[in-house]
Amino acid sequence: MNKPRITVLMPVYNGEMYLHAAIDSILKQTFQNFEFLIVDDGSKDRSIDLILSYNDSRISLLQNEQNRGTAHALNQGIANAKGDYIIRMDCDDISLPDRIEHLVKFMDSHHDIGIAGSAMRLIKNGKLKNTRFQLKSDEELKITLLFNTCFFHPTVIMRSSIVKDHPYPDNFIYAQDYNFWTQIAIHTKFANIDKILLYFREHPAQISHKKAVLQKSNARLIRKFYLQSIVDDFNDEELEIHHQIAETHTGLDLEKTKVWLEHLIDINRQKQVFSPEVFLKEMSRKWWHCCKKNTQYGKEILDIYRSSYLHLHYRPEKFKYLKFYSRNLVRHRKKKSD
Structure with a gap:
């Protein structure tokens, strides 16, 4: 051959x-x-x-x-x-x-x-x-x-x-x-x-x-090492927020999530590890997915999502956004009737 x-x-x-x-x-x-x-x-x-x-x-x-x-x-x-x-x-x-x-x-x-x-x-x-x-x-x-x-x-x-x-x-x-x-x-x-x-x-x-448990713990270590390529210093709480974002947790503290993602953008803008425009778009994409996943906030999720400038830099598909919007209105109304 x-x-x-x-x-x-x-x-x-x-x-x-x-x-x-x-x-x-x-x-x-x-x-x-x-x-x-x-x-x-x-x-x-x-x-x-x-x-x-x-x-x-x-x-x-x-x-x-x-x-x-x-x-x-x-x-x-x-x-x-x-x-x-x-x-x-x-x-x-x-x-x-x-x-x-x-x-x-x-x-x-x-x-x-x-x-x-x-x-x-x-x-x-x-x-x-x-x-x-x-x-x-x-x-x-x-x-x-x-x-x-x-x-x-x-x-x-x-x-x-x-x-x-x-x-x-x-x-x-x-x-x-x-x-x-x-x-x-x-x-x-x-x-x-x-x-x-x-x-x-x-x-x-x-x-x-x-091996799901071992795979998750190994992924957390790898993620931490790679994160250090852009962020020189972070505390345990910030690292845990980062892991929870990566693992698409429900029950995220979205205020802390917003602060962390905006912090990453500021650091990258200073260090220029990645193109600031591309990095901004990708962190904005993350913000959208975090809010979409954490609908337990009810109607307030819409205000939370719009409270960060990140919502201006990533446009989800129109159908998905309307679904997100209407689902939270329904949940809010149901909560009020209960």
């Missing part, structure tokens, strides 16, 4: 339930010049037998005798990848037939981008559900990292030259993608494609379900 342009990298651990569908979705891609590197990370089920049942020269299998974790498996794959680009795949997801073709065309025409992702649609209980999008530009995505991950991990394509030099950190194993993006952000530019290229399967066996 000639040198492939693409390495599709898929870690597997006890993935037999959905493995056939995942593998088939890659082998049926419209773009064919790829190697399919599968790293079995110590599976105890029939995963290896299922992989070996395929007679396709593009498939290469690396086997670990013991489970070493996703970050280790990904780094194994990165070290062995032959392609110019590495495309992530999970063993329970489905790639749309033109996924690789779209990702390669995008990267070939955007030489400054080192990592790009796409939109995805959820599969839950065997049915297609809602679509999820991320922001698109490099600055928007790196501002997003102040709160949460900026990519849907299994959607990404990465330049091999960059990730071979900067592989996945092996700490914070239950939030390895968020950790990875914050570490590699200084080395390359990011982007997202506003197109659905993958179906993401939600099920109870996922790490996000099984």
Whole structure:
């Protein structure tokens, strides 16, 4: 086989339930010049037998005798990848037939981008559900990292030259993608494609379900470290407010939330870490989502939302704003009648 342009990298651990569908979705891609590197990370089920049942020269299998974790498996794959680009795949997801073709065309025409992702649609209980999008530009995505991950991990394509030099950190194993993006952000530019290229399967066996508490605590540590790249000093109360914003809590103290977001804007304006205009818009977006989520304030939420200048710098979709407005009027009237 000639040198492939693409390495599709898929870690597997006890993935037999959905493995056939995942593998088939890659082998049926419209773009064919790829190697399919599968790293079995110590599976105890029939995963290896299922992989070996395929007679396709593009498939290469690396086997670990013991489970070493996703970050280790990904780094194994990165070290062995032959392609110019590495495309992530999970063993329970489905790639749309033109996924690789779209990702390669995008990267070939955007030489400054080192990592790009796409939109995805959820599969839950065997049915297609809602679509999820991320922001698109490099600055928007790196501002997003102040709160949460900026990519849907299994959607990404990465330049091999960059990730071979900067592989996945092996700490914070239950939030390895968020950790990875914050570490590699200084080395390359990011982007997202506003197109659905993958179906993401939600099920109870996922790490996000099984290790939710550890994942949350790891994410809080990563978030704190990244926050320090813009804010030199913050107290425990401010950090907790920041975490609650990131975790989309209900029951937020919106007055303290407003003060904190406006404080972040002032600091960024002084330090110029990010474009002040882009940063203002993204903090205003956060303010909108915090108010929309915390409707327990009743009709007063509208006054609270408008009490910050932030409401002038992000315009939610008209339908969503009207829904937010009318829902709070209804709640207020119900409260009065009670």
